[in-house]
Each structure stands twice: as structure tokens, then as C-alpha cells.
Amino acid sequence: MNRLSYGTIAALFISSLAAASPFPTRDQNPLLAGYGLPMPMSSRLATVTEWQWSADLNWASTALVQNEGAESLLVDAESRELRLTFGRPLNDRWTVQLQLPYRHTGAGNLDNLIDSWHDFFDLPEGERPHLPRDQFRIAYERDGDLLIDRTASGQGLGDISADMGYQWIANDTTSVAAWASLELPTGDADELMGSGALDASLVMAAEHRFGDRWSAFGQLAVSFLGDGDLLPAQQRSIAWSGLAGVSVAAWRGLEFKLQFDGHSVVFDDTHLDYIGDAFILTVGGAWKFRNCWQVDFGISEDIVVEASPDIVFVIGIGRR
Template identity: 35%
Template sequence: MRNTKKPADCKISGFFLLLFFTLSNNSFAQHPSPFSTRNESPFSLIYGLPLASPAKLLENNQSRWISSFNISNTINSQTSNSENLFIDIETWHVNFLYDTNLKENWMLRVQLPYIVHSGGFLDSPIDSYHQALGLPENIRPDFPHEQINIDYNLNNQNQVNINSRQNALGDISFQLAWQAHLTNRSALSYWLSIKLPTGNEDKLTGSGATDVASWASMSYRLTDTRWLYGQGGLLYMGDSDVFTDIHKNWAGFANAGIKFQLWNEIELKAQLDVHSALYDSKLDFLNQVIQLTFGGSYTINSKQKLDFAIAEDIKEGSSPDVNFNISWWIYL
């Protein structure tokens, strides 16, 4: 039988075949990398709560740098029978992470944080952002922009009072990871972290104690373009020099996310992060946290990738009002 398909039809069919193979190539089998975020509250950053971690570790003789920049902004006033908290702050949290393969199935991560607490510049844009999306503004409209104030009282005794810019090195951590399982469809790794007291507790850039955390990270491919990922673990916090009367020694943490691969270079992700209370307090801002992070990644080339994300507090008043994250991944 003679082929009656017109040249234009052939071109159209060829285009869709090319599109199909493009959307089905191996780049979609890439295991997801979570957003490099966590609860960015000044009262949380001082502890060794780990960033969300990838389930797939580096391959043999591979290493990478990750530069992650978080800007969080919050204003909150809370009171209980024995506690009073007012916080109006913008925090810049820069993480420099170096990952290297030690030997088959083992990876070492070194995490160097730098923390700045200030009045910032995002108060006005965040007001506009909340208004545009119809999000709750809490007490924001009642206070002037770009001020810094952290004041916490327990049983009428002042515990923390900061009203000027603070910046210093945070608590350095070392993390060891083991690849327990890896296929094209799923991955599982186990992590162990130790956080050292290199920060400054008076500036709220460290806790003055050593923390240890252990967790498992997993990822699972649903389809060629959709992945699930998550982690869960326990954190032991040494006896802190901050909030010594109410700080806890143990906390649990977890996250779960989904990745959609729209194109070879572009992916969208949504990530839910939770952790139990770090303090024995009735105040929401010092209690358990639920936050949602959403955004995307852009693959620049085979060696570099950029993440862009926004985190919002799902449990209102328990974490910063908003957090913006930019992370730059460089594979060596």
C-alpha cells in the first residue's frame, strides 16, 4: 500500500517522537536532591538539626560543593502563663557544604555555616507578598520595618535580649553517610552527624554544646518524571548555654517531598519538613514545627545546578513567616 502521509504530517510526527524520547531519556532517572533547607528560626539554627539530605550518595572518586543561602524573616509576639516572647528579625544563613566519596558506598560531608541576624530589608516585600496571596499577616502591619528585636522572658526573668545586628560563624558539623541500597528506581542511605560548638551562643549563632544526629534518607521513582523522597531521624542536643531551663535533649525530625521533572533542565519540587519541640515551652514558636517548601531546580550543565525555593510555616507562628532559599550545586 502506498504511503499517503503528507510531508507536513511526517514532520509533526517526528517532532512528537523527538519530544517523547527527550522526555524519556536517562536524565529523568536522576535521583532527587532535596532543598537544602530546615527550620530557619534563630532558636533552631543553634542546634544540629540536619538539612534535608539526598538518598543517593556520590559515586567513586566524585566530590561536590554546595553553597546554600537562606533568608528568613519573621515577626511574632506570644505569651503563656510564665513566658513572654517578642521577635522581629531577618536572618541570613549561609551554608558551605563539601561532599566527598571516601570509598565505595561511603561519603563524608563537611558543613560550615555563617549566620547574620539583622533588621534586614524584606519586611515591605513580604507584606506585599502576603497581601497578594491572601496569606495571614499576623501582627506585621503594627510594627515598623527593618528593626531587630528578640526578647524572651521566663518567670519574669530575662533570658535573651538582642536589639542590634549579630553575625558570626555557626556550629560546624561533620556527617558520614553509607549507601545501603541503590538502583535506578530507589535509593536508601544512612547518615550520622556530629555538630561542634564553634558558634557564639551570645549572638545566637551556636548553642555552646555538641549535638549528634542519626537518620535515614530514601527516594523512590513513581514514573519516569515523578519521584518521592524523604528522611527521618533523631537528634541529641547537648546541654545548651541558651535557654538552659527549657531546652530539651532529644528531638525527632522528618521530611517528605515529591519531584516533577518538567524538562531535562527543569524540575519542580514540594517538600514538607517537620520536627518535634526543641524546648519545653507552651509557646508555638518554641514548639514543634511543620513547614512547606516549594520551588524548582535548573540544571546549568552536567556539573552545575541551581535550586530556588520558598518555605512557609504551615503550623502558623511556629517558624519564620517566610524563608527564601538559593543553592548552587557544583560537581567536581
């Protein structure tokens, strides 16, 4: 094999030093999917005026029963969200992007796999063994009134998000970007595809590199929620969210990542964990190519048990 061939392989499989990027995921709770809690945003914006895009899949499963005082909640559901993101720099400081989510919420076929996963790692299973396999129902009762009762699977376009980013800091080791995001009520709230309201978020994303291998990244956001159609009497108008993570370059373009996500409550006056605060751990990695293509792969677990889906599989591909 000649030097040119070796050089071609190196160009394909050895990534250059680049900013660590968070996993393309957020809380996949089907009761919160339509609300404007932002996805992770890039801290280092592209400077070349060409289109950037990504396709990210979050496949989640939840099985729980919660009762507290006058409230009761049953969630036995799978959700799959495919999110297409298209972005383009306006100049070396500003960029715009559009996020198009397509969601399915209903019955699924992950129960056997998740039972095996929990058994292997000796993780708590909660009510999962007592619920019918691969069935769908979301029911929420309060003070004797059944406020949510869904038994039919649904799918469709979610709430589209239009985002604008500003590169505040960008040097060899540190990057910080500010984002403003507007989530439009394009999803059907009755099908749990959207909230039925206009939501806005302000986001600060940052990353810092420690040498050639280690990086840390984080994000803090505040979301201003419009008057949605799901549990309107309990909905808050402001929610906070954030993430923090680390990544290490392991071999050529392969990196391993660990990420913590959390958010404040969206619904007031409840003692149920599943519609309260959430704290989520995602582990996995990414394969980075020298030409800016990247493949992400990860698994999310609910650190605060039954405050978010039991497990989420995260897969993403794109020019980031």
C-alpha cells in the same frame, strides 16, 4: 546549526535521570539555628572519588508577638545563612562531608516585600503590621525574668557539622542512605550563631522514582542535643525531625518540587508556638544540568502559623 551544536546544547540543558534531592533548608528559627537539627542529606551518594560541593542560602524573616501564661516572646528579625558543604566519597559505599554555615541575625529589609506577598495571597500577617519596619529585637520573658533580650545584629561562623554517609540501597529506582552527623560548638551562642554544645544526629534518607518524571523523597532523623547555653533549664536532650516531598520533571532539566518539613520541640515547659513543634511547606524547583550541576530555588511558609519564620527564600547551587 549542525548536529554537534545541537548535541552540545542538549548536553548542557537536558539532565539525565537522577535522584530527586530535597530543598537545602531546615527550620530557620533563630532560636533553633544553633541546635543540631540536621539539614537534608542525600539518599544517593556519589561513587566517583571527586569533590562534591554546594553553596546554599536561606534568607528568613519573622515578625511576631506571643503571650501565654507567664511567658511572652517578641521576635522581629531577619536571618541569612550561607552554608558551604564539601564532600568526597571514600569508596562506592561511604562518603564524608563538612558543612560550614555562616549566619547573620538582625535587622533587614524584607518587610515591604513580605507585606506585599501576604496581601497578594491573602495570607494572615499576625503582628507584623504593628511592629516597626526593618528593625531587630528578640526578647523572651518567663515568670518576670527576661531570659533573652537581643537588639544588636550579629554575624559569624555557625556550628560546623561533620557527616559520614553509607549507601544502603542504590538501584535504578530506589536509593536509601544512612548518615551520622556531629555538630561542633564553633558558633557563638550569645550571638545566636550556635548552641554552645556538641550535638549528634542519626539520619535515614530515601528516594524512589516513579517512571521518568515523578519522584518521592523523604528523611527521618533523631538528634541528641548537648547541654546548650540558650535556655538551658528548658532544653530537651532529644529532638526528632523529618521531611517528605515530591518532584516532577517538567521540561528538559527543569523540575518542580514540593516539600514538607517538621520537627519536635527543642525546649520543654512552654506553651508558645514559636519554640514548639514546627511544620513548614517549601515550594519551588531545581534546574539540573547533565554534568551534575544543580540550581535550587524555593520559598518556605509556616503552615503552623507563627511556629517558624513567616517566609524563607531558598537558593542553592552546587555539584550534587
